[in-house]
Amino acid sequence: MADATPYEIPADVVPxxxxxxxxxxxxxxxxxxVETERGPYAVKLGYPVEATDGWDAQEWTALAPAREGAVLQHLDVEGVSLGEWTHGTWNVQPWHHGDSLYDLWQPHRAEGASTEPDPSEALSCAEAVAALHAAGWVHGDIQPSHLITSPVGTNLIDLALAHGGTVPxxxxxxxxxxxxxxxxxxxxRSVLETGTATPTEASDVYALGASLFISATGLRHVAYPDDASRRDQRQAIVDGPHRPVIVPGTLGKIIEATLSPTPTDRPTSREVCDELANV
Structure with a gap:
């Protein structure tokens, strides 16, 4: 649950x-x-989450902005800075204009829609994932709201959970x-059994497929009640199977391949790009 009053940007982060x-x-x-002389930027402030009836306490959220900032610096993204403030950490990074994949494909989910999702937009998302993998990193948190798409391409945002190099x-x-x-x-399965996991390129590809699926259909890739606990949600994913892929054509076949329960049976992100490029 959000605090009643949003935190203001500390004075020493931006003027x-x-x-x-x-x-x-x-x-x-x-x-x-924020708007600056150098263009628009995002300012992220992290702070701990207190326990509620529906959520456990979370301390890592206070560290997430600085961790993401460190990852972005590893990737040589210009204009990134990070630091600490009273309640946690912060970062400043370039703002990316565009629509989330889910919002972009909303017209295709509308009742009576006469067009199917554009494979070139799916390709743009896959290329963003493949570029990150080529740089030696996995994202760990791919979802439609992190695939920001515009006419010039897709930016993969929110890299606080990314793995691939050393962070402070x-x-x-x-x-x-x-x-x-x-x-x-x-x-x-790993989170249920041990409390932690290790994201991989294969798990990123699965998340990309699940993102394409829900954006095209409005359905989660695995069925479970809206009020199911996180444990029950994860158990449903482990138990499977995923919902039938009702997206037609080559895009549907690619989504089906990415949602294989066996990581080694999934295509790589580059292979997804190659298939979509041939549509």
């Missing part, structure tokens, strides 16, 4: 006169879009899974 727009305020994260120990934390709707069976 106090900088114009800002609140973008997100929930579960340990407050995000602002003071900002690091164990990977405990991601938004469960996009977890692969092996990730869900």
């Amino acid at each position: 106090p006169s900088t114009e800002g727009r609140l973008v997100l305020h929930r579960r340990g994260s407050t995000v602002w879009q 120990a003071a900002y690091d934390f164990s990977y405990r899974g991601c938004l469960v709707h996009y977890e692969s069976p092996e990730i869900s």
Whole structure:
């Protein structure tokens, strides 16, 4: 549950006169879009989440912005800075204009829609994932809201859970899974059995497929009640099977392949790109 009042940007992060727009305020994260002389930037503030009836306490959310900032610096993204503030950590990074994949494909989910999702838009998302993998990193938290697509391409955002290189120990934390709707069976199984997991390129590909599936159909890749606990959600993913892929054509066949319960049977992100490029 979000705090009643969003946290303001600390004065030492950006100049106090900088114009800002609140973008997100929930579960340990407050995000602002700010306009600067160098263009638009995102400012992320992390803080701990207190326990409630529906959520366990979470300390890692306070560290997530600085960890993401460190990952972005590893990837040589310009204009990234990070640091600490009263309640946790922060980062500043370039703002990416565009629509989430889910929003982009909303017209195709509407009743009576006469068009199918554009494979070139799916290709743009797959290329963003493949580029990250080529750089030696896995994302660990791919979901439609992290695939920001515009006419010039897709930006894969929110890399706080990414793995692939060394991040400062003071900002690091164990990977405990991601938004469960996009977890692969092996990730869900590991989290259920040990409390942690290790994201891989194969689990990223599964999450990409689940993201394409829900964006095209409005359905989660595995059926479970909306009020199911996270444990029950993960158990449903482990038990399977996933819902039938009702997306037609080559795009549907690719989604089916990415949702294989066996990691080694899934295509690589580059292979997904190659298949989509041939549509």
